[in-house]
Amino acid sequence: AQSVSQHNHHVILSEAASLELGCNYSYGGTVNLFWYVQYPGQHLQLLLKYFSGDPLVKGIKGFEAEFIKSKFSFNLRKPSVQWSDTAEYFCAVTGTASKLTFGTGTRLQVTL
Amino acid sequence: DTAVSQTPKYLVTQMGNDKSIKCEQNLGHDTMYWYKQDSKKFLKIMFSYNNKELIINETVPNRFSPKSPDKAHLNLHINSLELGDSAVYFCASSQEGTAQETQYFGPGTRLLVL
Numbered sequence: 001a002q003s004v005s006q007h008n009h010h011v012i013l014s015e016a017a018s019l020e021l022g023c024n025y026s027y028g029g030t031v032n033l034f035w036y037v038q039y040p041g042q043h044l045q046l047l048l049k050y051f052s053g054d055p056l057v058k059g060i061k062g063f064e065a066e067f068i069k070s071k072f073s074f075n076l077r078k079p080s081v082q083w084s085d086t087a088e089y090f091c092a093v094t095g096t097a098s099k100l101t102f103g104t105g106t107r108l109q110v111t112l
Numbered sequence: 113d114t115a116v117s118q119t120p121k122y123l124v125t126q127m128g129n130d131k132s133i134k135c136e137q138n139l140g141h142d143t144m145y146w147y148k149q150d151s152k153k154f155l156k157i158m159f160s161y162n163n164k165e166l167i168i169n170e171t172v173p174n175r176f177s178p179k180s181p182d183k184a185h186l187n188l189h190i191n192s193l194e195l196g197d198s199a200v201y202f203c204a205s206s207q208e209g210t211a212q213e214t215q216y217f218g219p220g221t222r223l224l225v226l
Contacts, residue, residue, distance in 0.1 A: 032212045043116075044155075044202065044217040051212040088153060094211040098143065099168050102155040 002027040002093050006103035013081050014111050021076040021106050023065075023091030031093050033074040034100065035065055038088040047089075050074065061085070086110045115139050116218035118203050124224045125193055133188045133221045135203030141216075143167070143209030144186035146178060149200040149220070161186050162209045190223075198225045 003026045013019060025031060032051040036044045048059025055067040065076045074091060091103040116137045125131055137144060145168075146158040160168035164180045175191040190197060203218040 034214075036217075043219045044204075046214045049212075049214065090155065092155075096211055097168065098206060098209045098211050098213065098215075099145075099157045099160060099170075100147075100155075100215060101157075105153045105155075107153075 002031070002095050002101045004091050004093050004101055004103035006089075006091055006106050008106045009104070010107045010109070012109045012111065015083055016080050017110075019076070019078040019081045019085070019108070021089055021091075021108070023074045023076065023103060024072050025074065025091075025093045026072065027093060027095055029095055031095060033065075033067060034092040034094075035059065035063070035074075035076050036090045036092060036102075038090065038105075040087065044090065047076070081108075081110050083110045083112055116203055116205055116216050118201075118218040118221050120221060121219065122222050122224075124226065126226055127193055127195060129193050130189070130191045131193060131223070132190070133201055133203075133223070135186050135188070135218055137184055137203075137205040137216070137218075139205055139207075139216060141205040141207050142183055143206045144180065144183075145204040145206075145215065146186065146188050147202040147204060147217075149202060151199070155202070159186075159188075160209065167209060193225045195225050198223055 005024045034049045035047040050057045058064045092100040143162045145160045159178045161180045200220045204215040206213040206215045
């Protein structure tokens with residue numbers, strides 16, 4: 001069975017600071033990896049995803065993530081966060097089936 | 113022009129009652145899902161339907177019964193509600209239901225069982 005770990009539960013950053021959120025997965029086969037974001041009071045929306053090709057993927061709003069197969073990781077990065085990035089961030093994985101297995105989420109709080 | 117919509121947005125009810133949550137998508141997608149988000153924000157899949165056919169059925173109590181009258185709708189009916197059913201329920205959809213597709217989520221239904 002697949003599983004996802006997000007070790008940072010709550011991250012507080014000042015505007016313009018760099019961001020890296022950790023995500024590690026456990027799955028024996030080929031994986032597809034996703035980062036979803038949930039802004040306060042809003043629905044989940046996709047930031048980026050990886051399923052093949054260049055392991056460095058770029059998403060919306062300046063976010064990127066790097067798939068490192070040897071480390072079973074798919075960390076999310078942004079060079080300079082903004083106050084509007086305050087949200088809950090979820091890493092997720094699918095294997096052969098389309099069911100998303102989510103991590104427990106990381107709450108990002110960006111202060112002015 | 114909402115892509116995935118859910119009603120109601122909030123639902124407060126007593127233990128033992130039966131309630132339904134409706135979900136509709138106007139994206140023309142073939143596959144729809146229900147996820148449950150608990151008080152610790154942990155999201156877990158419950159069901160998946162592809163063109164009205166049940167594809168994924170996780171270990172969910174029999175009190176939960178999804179119903180798909182057509183491929184644009186996936187409703188969730190819950191019998192004999194329990195305190196532990198309190199959560200936010202998210203509906204989602206994807207084009208064909210493959211593992212690489214983006215899933216589009218609805219705004220969620222916050223259920224509180226008293």
